[in-house]
Amino acid sequence: MRNVNMDPAQYQIGRTKVFVKDPESLYMLEELRERKFDHYARIIQQCFRRYFSKHIYLKERMEASNLVHNRKERRSNSLNRNFYGDYIGVEYKRSISTLIPRREKVEFALTVDKFDRRFRRTKRDLILTKSNVYLIGRVKVQKGPEKGQVVDILKRKIALADVTQATLSTFQDDIVLLHVRDDYESLLEIRLKTEFIMLLNRKLKEHFNRELALNFVNRFDYRVRKTGWGGGGVRNVAFVEGNTVEPVFSPSGSTLTVKIGHGLPASSRPGLQRNVTSDIKSLASQMRAHAESPGLMHHSNGYPPQHRANTQSRPSYAPKLPQSAPPLPQSAPPRPDDHLNRSRNSTGFRKAPTTPKYTPPSPASASTPSRGPSPLPRGPAPQIPSGGPQMLPGMYLNPHSNPSSASRAPPQFRLPMNNPPPPPSDPAPADTPTIGPGSLRGPNSNRLPNKPVINKPKPVIPQVQALYR
Numbered sequence: 001m002r003n004v005n006m007d008p009a010q011y012q013i014g015r016t017k018v019f020v021k022d023p024e025s026l027y028m029l030e031e032l033r034e035r036k037f038d039h040y041a042r043i044i045q046q047c048f049r050r051y052f053s054k055h056i057y058l059k060e061r062m063e064a065s066n067l068v069h070n071r072k073e074r075r076s077n078s079l080n081r082n083f084y085g086d087y088i089g090v091e092y093k094r095s096i097s098t099l100i101p102r103r104e105k106v107e108f109a110l111t112v113d114k115f116d117r118r119f120r121r122t123k124r125d126l127i128l129t130k131s132n133v134y135l136i137g138r139v140k141v142q143k144g145p146e147k148g149q150v151v152d153i154l155k156r157k158i159a160l161a162d163v164t165q166a167t168l169s170t171f172q173d174d175i176v177l178l179h180v181r182d183d184y185e186s187l188l189e190i191r192l193k194t195e196f197i198m199l200l201n202r203k204l205k206e207h208f209n210r211e212l213a214l215n216f217v218n219r220f221d222y223r224v225r226k227t228g229w230g231g232g233g234v235r236n237v238a239f240v241e242g243n244t245v246e247p248v249f250s251p252s253g254s255t256l257t258v259k260i261g262h263g264l265p266a267s268s269r270p271g272l273q274r275n276v277t278s279d280i281k282s283l284a285s286q287m288r289a290h291a292e293s294p295g296l297m298h299h300s301n302g303y304p305p306q307h308r309a310n311t312q313s314r315p316s317y318a319p320k321l322p323q324s325a326p327p328l329p330q331s332a333p334p335r336p337d338d339h340l341n342r343s344r345n346s347t348g349f350r351k352a353p354t355t356p357k358y359t360p361p362s363p364a365s366a367s368t369p370s371r372g373p374s375p376l377p378r379g380p381a382p383q384i385p386s387g388g389p390q391m392l393p394g395m396y397l398n399p400h401s402n403p404s405s406a407s408r409a410p411p412q413f414r415l416p417m418n419n420p421p422p423p424p425s426d427p428a429p430a431d432t433p434t435i436g437p438g439s440l441r442g443p444n445s446n447r448l449p450n451k452p453v454i455n456k457p458k459p460v461i462p463q464v465q466a467l468y469r
Helices: 023-068 193-208 278-291
Strands: 011-013 018-020 106-115 121-129 132-140 150-159 163-168 175-180 186-189 213-216 219-223 234-241 248-252 255-260
Touching: 018 023, 023 193, 023 213, 106 193, 121 186, 121 193, 163 193, 175 193, 175 219, 175 234
Parallel strands: 163 213, 234 255
Antiparallel strands: 011 018, 106 121, 106 186, 121 132, 132 150, 163 175, 175 186, 219 234, 248 255
């Protein structure tokens, strides 16, 4: 009830039940309960999906690694990456999705480079479904109302049943040659070749109960498409060792030479656990020791909280204060120009400055100033003798200065402790302190003269006599 900020007047807690006053409060509790359950269910689903996805990604990486293990060098950025399948977003591109049957699920989609008979590279969209391999290109319309526009067109459709094998090199390049039964081959440069080969091999297992044949050689021949009267032909591809990570293509006649450096060893495997280096381990041990030190207070962000100005470290032998006692306030040191005698009491607070009260001097001790404080006189103001210094109420003498010089103290106004102040219409009591000899409330006060009476002539009422009697 406290967590939902419900008014205590709306419910009452019994021994085994909670009694709610209004139905609206009960409906609110039911809605909050459903929201909490939905929130916890989403957290459980999120954790399970993360756990399940990690195992799926690890299984796919291991399956792809088994196909090229000890047969082809690997790239450093493709060994431990996750597989996502569609890298184009076919379902969001209507021009491409209309070329693919609706019932065929897209397993892999990526933009690749395709080599023609003259080893020229052109962009193609490689799409793998459960039954076909599609190569989609772009052409410019030459005729019709859409003349000059670039549209997507299906360049080649290969059934999975006609794919016989795939040829690759032993280097870390991305060249893949797809062999098709009773048709020409397609030479492609696929950046994510390992994922593509893994998915292609999986679909062949599921639908045709056979595996994809892989051939790893550094020199091979392939057939090109027949165009016009020239007919088809054969092209050669050779791989040689180079010094660069990216391949360098050098076409010469009917031969394409690919120069590329060595990558990771062919025996490389995706890591099952994160590779933690020695510097990360040492940094973690230092942070753990810093957090577990007894002199520091733990905080949510791993750092000790800032020390406040009103907290002080107490020694172990100091007496402990009670739990309910507040910390003692700290006062500033006395100023050097403070001419008053200020002292501190036991609680650490300063005492209020006391002003010496005026004491009427006697004729014998008129020249000697009074040092002790005395209460203010009540009643009429005392008469000051002419031989002493001219002292007025509220003035005091500094004992360390010349007696003839008097300094004025700050004015003080004191109310009677027993009787409340009378209303303005009542006369003042006798024990009320006076302000001076000219006070309006003292017994010897000189009241102001009455306001002179102004005799104004009364208006004369004219006497009107009746004309008719």
